[in-house]
Amino acid sequence: MKIAFVGKGGSGKTTLSSLFIRHLAATGRPVIAVDADINQHLGPALGLADAQAAELPALGAHLPEIKEYLRGSNPLIRSAEEMIKTTPPGRGSRLLRIVEENPVYAACARPIALDEGSVRLLVTGAFTEEDLGVACYHSKVGAVELLLNHLVDGRDEYVVTDMTAGSDSFASGLFTRFDLTFLVVEPTRKGVSVYHQYKDYARDFDVQLRVVGNKVQGPDDLDFLRREVGDDLLTAFGHSDWVRRLEQGAEPPLRALEPGNRTVLERLREEADAAHELRDARRYTEQAVLFHLRNAESWANAKVGIDLATQVDHEFVLGGEQAATAGALG
Ligand SMILES: Nc1ncnc2c1ncn2[C@@H]1O[C@H](COP(=O)(O)OP(=O)(O)O)[C@@H](O)[C@H]1O
Ligand SMILES: [Mg+2]
Numbered sequence: 001m002k003i004a005f006v007g008k009g010g011s012g013k014t015t016l017s018s019l020f021i022r023h024l025a026a027t028g029r030p031v032i033a034v035d036a037d038i039n040q041h042l043g044p045a046l047g048l049a050d051a052q053a054a055e056l057p058a059l060g061a062h063l064p065e066i067k068e069y070l071r072g073s074n075p076l077i078r079s080a081e082e083m084i085k086t087t088p089p090g091r092g093s094r095l096l097r098i099v100e101e102n103p104v105y106a107a108c109a110r111p112i113a114l115d116e117g118s119v120r121l122l123v124t125g126a127f128t129e130e131d132l133g134v135a136c137y138h139s140k141v142g143a144v145e146l147l148l149n150h151l152v153d154g155r156d157e158y159v160v161t162d163m164t165a166g167s168d169s170f171a172s173g174l175f176t177r178f179d180l181t182f183l184v185v186e187p188t189r190k191g192v193s194v195y196h197q198y199k200d201y202a203r204d205f206d207v208q209l210r211v212v213g214n215k216v217q218g219p220d221d222l223d224f225l226r227r228e229v230g231d232d233l234l235t236a237f238g239h240s241d242w243v244r245r246l247e248q249g250a251e252p253p254l255r256a257l258e259p260g261n262r263t264v265l266e267r268l269r270e271e272a273d274a275a276h277e278l279r280d281a282r283r284y285t286e287q288a289v290l291f292h293l294r295n296a297e298s299w300a301n302a303k304v305g306i307d308l309a310t311q312v313d314h315e316f317v318l319g320g321e322q323a324a325t326a327g328a329l330g
Pocket of ligand 2: 013014015037039041
């Protein structure tokens, strides 16, 4: 399952994504955590010291190797230089799986031992507000888009991405690469202001979006969210003393989290698993191709100097080979 957390800065994306990751890991599920936020805080939220977090290898710094590996023997992609962030996989491409060793994980993923279970962490690398909208930003977040487009994931294994806030995440195809997107919203007018914007984008691209309230302090907060967001409100995480202790430098064990908030994490998992039923491998692949063709026309053909539409393998469906094998096995 490919899951994203989005929302305004400060709404609690990093807090909730790290807790969701810990919840999944504690129940023995394989998880890859991805930090794609401008402010790279997921490592520390998962318990890394700042010095350790600063040493994490950045995906953005390993793009040539990543492309060389993923392209494999795909005859439509003649070199890593001709591969852009949206170049879709085809026959001959190397695909990634959540549980495996491969050169991409060896170069970029780092294991993190949690108090219950463990995860692998990938980070885009730090970028600044000024990077937004320019090539540097896109090459960093582009690495995540490239990986997700080549990742074949099964039920009960998860990639959880802490995304950057704001409309720039809609400028690329990245926001369509998830089975489910959790929009973290505080019960304030500012908090819900992004909801309508996200909802419009989600509708246009068939993105599964669920609102998760955060820092909810009582029935009035909950009523406010219900009024503003309606049925899109999945659940609400309360204001948490456990989170506050964490912020103060303590390392409270996950099992000490408030039971109501732990229930919220379980609710998120149920919703994620339900999204599995709605998967459509063909549509997923078609959207990857759509964004590739858009990028090709708007800037990449000119930059690379070839017609990048020729990279599309129209016979290929990501995950389709799995379905075929399952069918053959009866
Ligand atoms: N449910 C909560 N209870 C208490 N504090 C919270 C809660 N959620 C988030 N916070 C605090 O709010 C601040 C912003 O949260 P953070 O997860 O960093 O937001 P974002 O990643 O969206 O910018 C942090 O100081 C965090 O500890
Ligand atoms: Mg954050």
